[in-house]
Each structure stands twice: as structure tokens, then as C-alpha cells.
Amino acid sequence: MPSSVCIMEDPPVDRLTSPILKKYYPCPNASPGYFSLRHKFRSLFQLPRIHASELPVQQNKPVSPADALTAAAESLQKKVVQNKSLISEVEIQQFLSSETGSDRLKRMYTKDVDGFQSPELWFIGQSLLKICGMTFLITSYIGGKHGGEKFAKENQATAFRTQFQASRLRNDHVVLAGMKSGFIWTYRVGIFSSIFLFLSQSIAVYRNKSSVMEYVIASGVTGSLLKANLGPKGMMSGGVFGSLMGLVGGTLIYGFMLMTNETQEQRHYWNIQKYLEVQRELNKGGD
Template sequence: MSNNVLDDMMESCKGLRRFVLRCPHHNVDRCHRVPRLSIWQTLCFPTVYAAEKATATDKMEQAVSTQSIQTVNFVSEMEIQEYMMKETGKDRLMKMFSKDHIGGWSPEVQFIKQVTTQTALITFLITSFVGGRHAREEFIRKHQATVFSTRFRAFRSLQDSIFLRSLLDGSKWTVKVSLFTVSLLGISQSIAVYRNKSSPLEYSVGLGITAALLKCNLGLKGMFAGGVFGTVMGLVGGTAIWGAMYALNETQEQRHYWKVQRTLEMEKASKGLLVSPETGEQLQPQPLS
């Protein structure tokens, strides 16, 4: 590095306090001596370390950021905890299966409906396709020696057989899977909402009861065997689901906390108890003109 470049760099740093200029060359007397640098540091540009003292601009930005956070979250932690202590498991369960003030269902019921609809659609597509293939193979096997009057009549009989078999198989399995999904999610979500806690327990109980109900045509022994198998499988699957929910911070207690916070915010907004972004004071509702 030339002396002119070093002089310009030192001249630009004279007015700055507590600044240190690290020179990439270790034998230059104009800069502070530093230990021998590596090849990578030697090829890099000089590094300038600024003082840690906050400036006035930083203080103003920090104050504005803190003020904006305080004005947005105008529901305190104490208010949320008091609201949650007053409610019971029965109250949470009643709210789950009731509509809100705008006629919408709770997030739990919407989740059950969404998952059931998607599962039913996927099941119908898969089972109807498989049923159509089986119907085609069965039709060809049964009518190898059959002589049709026209080619169109043979093709029409084949298509009718495939369509009817696809519709019947798809509808049958869609109803079964939909009932299974509604029962499993309904029981597990109800237990989680009542306890206000997510754990593998609700999935184990939900799958055990659902499996027992599906085996009711086999008698008490079949229901007992299905219930035990469903309980064990629900415990294994519920552990994986609970782990994913905990990692994503989507457990029942966290979701209910956010729901209570939104409810209290809507109540304060309806009463006009809002916080002014400029002064931090509460805004009273204005009379209608």
C-alpha cells in the first residue's frame, strides 16, 4: 500500500474519537502495531472499529421502536391471565362448538372441517381410480367369450362398468375415512380444548375410541382389540404430532393465549379504549354527529 493512501486514511480518521485503524501491512509505523495477520486478512480492506457509545439518533430510534410496541400491544399480561383463570374447561368447550359474533366457527372446528374435506377429496380420487382399474380388469375377464353386437356397445358397457365401480368404491371409502377423521379430530381437539393443553394423550384416547367404534360390528372382543390397537398407535402418532406442534410453537395453550389476547383487544376496540400512537393516552369513543 502506498504512503499517499495511508496518509489519506489517517487524515480522515483524525476527527473521530476512539477509532482504531488496522493496517493490513504489519511493518508500517504510522498505524498501531498489530500481530502478524493471516493471508486472508492481508488481502482484505482495513477494518474500522467504532465506539460502543450510543448516539442521539440511536436513542431516538430506540424510543420510537419501544413506543410503537407499547401502543400496539395494549392488552397487558395480567389481563390475559385473569381472563384465563376465570374461564373453565366447559366454557372453552362451549365456545369451541358455538359461532362467534360474526357467525364464524371457532378455529378448532374450522381445522376439523378443512382437514376432513381435504382427506375426503384425496380419498375419493385415489379409491375411485383404483376401483376403476379393478372394474376394467374384471370386465375383460368376464366378457372374454362374450360377443357384442357392435364395437360401440362393448365400449359403452365397459365405460358404464368402470364409472359405476369407481363411484361406489370412492363413495364408500370416502364416507369411512371422513367419519374416521371427524371422530379422531373431534375427540382429540375437544380433550385439548377442555384441558387447555396439548399432549399425546388426546390423540391416544381419540384414536382408541374411534378404532373401537369402527369395529363395533365384530362384537365386544373386536371393539376391545380395536381400541387397544388404536390407543397404542395414537400414542405413537400423537407423540410425533405433539413434538411438531411444540417445535412450531402451535400448542393448544399458546393458540388459546393468542385467542384470548385477540378477544380482549376486540373488546377494548369496541369500547373505544385505544392507545394513541402520539401521546400514549387512551382514546375515548367520539360521539356520533
């Protein structure tokens, strides 16, 4: 190899001045600092070397089915012992058989240990928020459209000084009419939805069963209350109309619950399982 070519293997830094370095690294322009920096740079990308003699030897021994079953049972027992908060099916069924409808209603309107609302109240709040938001958007758009048509009809013979003035007055009228219509309808739909959701959820929680009946009752009672200012006849007609609407809507909602496995029984089962786990964790922490 010519003397002007430098070998690219890096020697230890403490041997840069040895005579052997000049034999294997015949690079006259290379300095100890060059090898030191290059050695540090390459050391960042070095991977550990593992020799075949260092690998553990795996011995494949035949395992009988009895030994495998025993090992699986021991592993499961260890997991159960480690996880003290594991709730069995028997404990859940015992709790469900011992509770009453009043207990379920009380738990529905009571916050948990972390200060959060019950899943039923959370569902009611989220549903009201979505219903009111959609109602405001739809009714404000319709009200603004009708307001613009009303403004154009009432001011056909009005002479405005400029086109900008006419456009500005029309836009103001559209915005005000839309906001007014949106707030009025959101208020009405919000009251109806609140009474309907609270009644239907309370009946389902008390019975611990999902059906069409709670929606029919809730809609009938809500319709009667909203028509109370019209007297007994108005309340009766409102109750009948509300019950028919509840029958149609309740059938759709109940069918959707069955398809998604989100009935009251299933949701209450999951909530009780979580409730018992939290109670066991609290008792374990207190001990």
C-alpha cells in the same frame, strides 16, 4: 441564427402577438395555436423546481443518551395511548388463569361476534374436507381399476357386435365401480375422521395442552365405536388397534406441532389475545 429556424422555447400564450415574439421566434409559418398546443403538451411533463435557498437548513445537534432514552419512552407512551386495544401480557395471563376447561369448550363450539366459527372448528372442517377429498380420489381410482379388471375377466367369452360397444360398456363399468368405491370409503373414513378430530380437539382444548394422549384416547374410542356391531370382543379389539394407531399418528402430529410452534397452548394464547382485543374494541365503541 438564420431566420428560417424556429426557437423551440415556448413563450406565454398571451404574448404571442407581441413585437418581442417576432424578434425571438422568427418563424413565419408558426401560428399562435401551434405554440399554445405545444406549451400545454410540455407542461404535462414539467417537474417542480426547488432552489437551494428554499431547502430547510438542518442543524446537527449532539443528543445525550438520557435525552434519547426520554424521547423513546415518550414515543412509546404516545403509541400506547393512541392504540387503546393493546393487550398486555399481564391481562392475558390473568384471563388464562381465570378460565376453566368448560369455558374453553363452550368458546370452541360458539361463534364469535362476527359470526365466524372458532379456530378449532375451522381446523376440523378444513381437515375433513382434505381427508375426504383425498380418500375419494384414491379409492375411486383403485375401485375403477379393479372394476375394469373384473369386467375383462367376466366377459372373456362374450362376443360384442363392435369394438365401440365393448369399449363403452367397459368404461361405464369402470366409472360406476370407481364412484361406488369412492363414496363408500369416503363415508367410512369421514365418520372415523370426524369422531377422531372432534374428540382429540375437545380433549386438547379442555386441558389446554397438546400431547400424544388425546390422539391415543380419540383413536381408541373411535375404533371401539366402529366395531360396536361385533359385540364386546369386537369393540375391545377395535379399541386396542385404534389406540396403537393413535399412538403412532399422535407422535408424528405432536412432533410436527413442536417444530412449527403450533401447539394448543400457543394457539390458545394467540386466540385469547385476539379475543381480548375485540372485546376492548367493542367496549370502547359502546362507550
